[in-house]
Amino acid sequence: MYKILAASIFINILVMQKNSANLDTLRLAVQPASFEIDSITRRQSFRNAMSRLAAGVNIVTTDGLAGRAGFAATAICSVTDTPPTLLVCLNRNSSAFAAVNGNRTLCVNVLDDSHADLCRLFGGGTPLTQRFSSGAWGVGDGGCPRLDGALASFDCRITSMTSCGTHVVLLCEVNTVITHEGGSALIYFARGYHTLAACQTDTSSS
Ligand SMILES: Cc1cc2nc3c(=O)[nH]c(=O)nc-3n(C[C@H](O)[C@H](O)[C@H](O)COP(=O)(O)O)c2cc1C
Structure with missing residues (x-):
């Protein structure tokens, strides 16, 4: 049994x-297949996939008691027009973080296709003090550097800051906008700079 x-x-x-x-x-x-178990590989897979996402390029600037700073950024989007609000993602380890965090004010400058070299200057590695030596800079309503010739500039006040991994997610209420008609956008895609061209309209079937 x-x-x-x-x-x-x-x-x-x-x-x-x-x-x-x-x-x-x-x-x-x-x-x-693209989902890797190992975290380093996962991060690399994510970065590779993100390189397929075309994005407009901007230079975000700040100035005030905490100092002047600026950085290149693609992680920016509109949240709402009531009140006009932008979302900006900023790496806490970047040299610009202390100034942005202290000043709580910033200006988002949308780059055109003549700004690729300027973007490289603000894209990391160059000391903050040298970044504004190139480009034509004025001062926006919030006191932050505003780029002459940007496709658009948004003077903003930071209303909220939330940590997410290595970055902070900033909600920025827009006080003033300057828009320049014409020009062509600078796009970051596949780890390189591109200009925006209109799609060809297919008229063969009509
Ligand atoms: C095309 C491009 C887009 C970038 N987008 C962002 C972004 O959205 N947020 C961010 O914190 N850093 C972004 N960076 C990196 C920053 O511009 C900066 O290089 C990084 O924070 C380190 O800079 P540091 O040398 O000033 O510390 C981007 C860089 C490039 C070239």
């Missing part, structure tokens, strides 16, 4: 192990 019971338990354990092995195989099979 005990022998039969022990044999039955043994067989059940074997079946359970087989099922759990199948489950693992199933889990691996349904993982999308």
